[in-house]
Amino acid sequence: MTRFALNRATTKHWPLPDLVRGCAEAGVTGVGLWRDDIAEYGAAPAAELIRDAGLAVTSLCRGGFFTTPGWYDENRRAIDEAAEVGAPALVLVSGGLPPGSRDLNAARAQVAGALADLAPHAAAAGVRLAIEPLHPMFCSDRCVVASLKQALDLAEPHPAAAVGIVVDTYHLWWDDTVWDQIARAGREQRIACFQVADWLTPLPAGVLLGRGLPGTGCVDLRRFREAVDAAGYSGPVEVEVFADDVWSRPGPEVLAEALAGYRDHVA
Amino acid sequence: MTRFALNRATTKHWPLPDLVRGCAEAGVTGVGLWRDDIAEYGAAPAAELIRDAGLAVTSLCRGGFFTTPGWYDENRRAIDEAAEVGAPALVLVSGGLPPGSRDLNAARAQVAGALADLAPHAAAAGVRLAIEPLHPMFCSDRCVVASLKQALDLAEPHPAAAVGIVVDTYHLWWDDTVWDQIARAGREQRIACFQVADWLTPLPAGVLLGRGLPGTGCVDLRRFREAVDAAGYSGPVEVEVFADDVWSRPGPEVLAEALAGYRDHVA
Numbered sequence: 336m337t338r339f340a341l342n343r344a345t346t347k348h349w350p351l352p353d354l355v356r357g358c359a360e361a362g363v364t365g366v367g368l369w370r371d372d373i374a375e376y377g378a379a380p381a382a383e384l385i386r387d388a389g390l391a392v393t394s395l396c397r398g399g400f401f402t403t404p405g406w407y408d409e410n411r412r413a414i415d416e417a418a419e420v421g422a423p424a425l426v427l428v429s430g431g432l433p434p435g436s437r438d439l440n441a442a443r444a445q446v447a448g449a450l451a452d453l454a455p456h457a458a459a460a461g462v463r464l465a466i467e468p469l470h471p472m473f474c475s476d477r478c479v480v481a482s483l484k485q486a487l488d489l490a491e492p493h494p495a496a497a498v499g500i501v502v503d504t505y506h507l508w509w510d511d512t513v514w515d516q517i518a519r520a521g522r523e524q525r526i527a528c529f530q531v532a533d534w535l536t537p538l539p540a541g542v543l544l545g546r547g548l549p550g551t552g553c554v555d556l557r558r559f560r561e562a563v564d565a566a567g568y569s570g571p572v573e574v575e576v577f578a579d580d581v582w583s584r585p586g587p588e589v590l591a592e593a594l595a596g597y598r599d600h601v602a
Numbered sequence: 603m604t605r606f607a608l609n610r611a612t613t614k615h616w617p618l619p620d621l622v623r624g625c626a627e628a629g630v631t632g633v634g635l636w637r638d639d640i641a642e643y644g645a646a647p648a649a650e651l652i653r654d655a656g657l658a659v660t661s662l663c664r665g666g667f668f669t670t671p672g673w674y675d676e677n678r679r680a681i682d683e684a685a686e687v688g689a690p691a692l693v694l695v696s697g698g699l700p701p702g703s704r705d706l707n708a709a710r711a712q713v714a715g716a717l718a719d720l721a722p723h724a725a726a727a728g729v730r731l732a733i734e735p736l737h738p739m740f741c742s743d744r745c746v747v748a749s750l751k752q753a754l755d756l757a758e759p760h761p762a763a764a765v766g767i768v769v770d771t772y773h774l775w776w777d778d779t780v781w782d783q784i785a786r787a788g789r790e791q792r793i794a795c796f797q798v799a800d801w802l803t804p805l806p807a808g809v810l811l812g813r814g815l816p817g818t819g820c821v822d823l824r825r826f827r828e829a830v831d832a833a834g835y836s837g838p839v840e841v842e843v844f845a846d847d848v849w850s851r852p853g854p855e856v857l858a859e860a861l862a863g864y865r866d867h868v869a
Contacts, residue, residue, distance in 0.1 A: 472739040474776035509741035
């Protein structure tokens with residue numbers, strides 16, 4: 336069970352101190368944080384809380400949104416926060432098309448430019464930027480990086496220690512080219528983060544909050560875990576689920592189900 | 603304006619005789635039909651109605667759903683209906699994963715097998731099977747064919763006259779490999795149908811009925827039209843929009859807007 340990590344978004348309403356205690360009691364050794372946590376608790380206290388319980392911070396979500404005004408300063412701050420809290424990777428969601436634009440190429444070029452601007456600061460801070468391709472249904476409003484191949488192509492100009500990618504089963508499961516790209520990501524040492532959620536149908540309005548705990552949907556999660564392993568990844572497996580019905584339930588119950596789902600469908 | 607065709611689903615509640623008259627009055631020369639129309643009016647009467655108004659049937663939607671029991675007979679019937687109504691192409695939506703399955707490879711292999719079973723009958727009937735890749739958000743429940751490349755790979759074993767593909771802007775706009783694949787589709791003479799709808803955010807629950815009339819969303823529709831033209835396609839441009847707010851409005855008003863959107867954003 337040691338590779339299981341709980342992404343904090345899965346139990347959104349579980350206060351961080353309780354979550355940390357719950358994870359420690361359940362034998363979970365890693366937690367993926369969000370910048371909301373840092374805003375609420377402060378980076379140093381959050382880091383101390385987690386470290387004192389014997390847990391590691393596996394990632395910080397998130398930077399990105401490079402088409403939003405102020406993106407540069409905001410991402411510099413996010414990198415600094417990741418360093419302060421001891422997160423090895425800062426997950427980046429690129430942002431969608433600027434308002435009124437239909438130019439995907441331009442938006443993607445802007446992401447490439449932003450990475451070039453940020454990578455040196457990230458490298459200096461000891462934080463790896465982790466480009467997350469989101470499902471193509473988010474292409475217009477959240478993330479113009481819509482495939483693992485695009486994410487790897489964007490990472491390519493940069494040192495692997497400074498820029499990696501996220502493999503998230505929810506976003507990539509439909510793509511028959513993903514297996515080759517995971518192997519490529521391994522060869523290029525780019526796998527910075529591996530996140531797991533299941534796909535449920537029908538999707539809710541807005542499509543953001545329709546994910547399932549591992550095993551509740553139709554994704555062959557184990558195939559993904561085996562693929563990242565075969566690519567040389569041996570890091571944490573973060574369960575990250577956004578879903579109203581999961582959020583409405585007690586944290587300990589959700590953690591127990593996430594652990595059981597991980598054991599039965601991922602490990 | 604001669605390439606504009608109205609897919610009947612765009613004005614779902616406009617009775618077919620009124621739609622035919624409205625199209626003829628607006629100078630529209632092509633209509634994409636659905637099997638519902640044939641069920642309601644009969645193939646021969648529907649064909650006569652359309653022909654007498656000087657219109658062509660540009661396509662019939664739809665066959666497919668190859669993981670549903672009875673798919674073979676149902677698709678044979680759909681092919682026959684397409685022939686009876688004079689539709690050159692039968693649009694195929696493959697169907698999603700079978701209930702309880704997580705095996706996308708198996709589902710895609712089943713599609714390949716179904717095409718092999720149906721292509722001879724289609725060829726004999728003078729109807730072209732047109733494989734439609736749907737947006738990956740439909741991969742689990744409607745269509746395991748999630749990219750134009752997959753559709754072209756599935757078409758490849760068959761004569762181009764028997765099996766082609768559909769280029770639908772709504773489903774493919776996010777994919778940066780689509781331009782190469784459209785060029786390939788042209789080289790391989792596979793473009794059986796070109797459908798246009800725009801992408802709107804946020805998506806509604808279920809995500810099926812969130813499309814926009816041309817020009818109301820973020821898709822570079824003209825780039826698609828130019829790409830299919832450059833690939834040698836000179837057939838109809840079907841505007842096909844599924845959306846509750848479009849369906850709730852009078853057919854003539856929607857047709858006028860579709861025509862204006864086509865003129866300003868596609869032609």
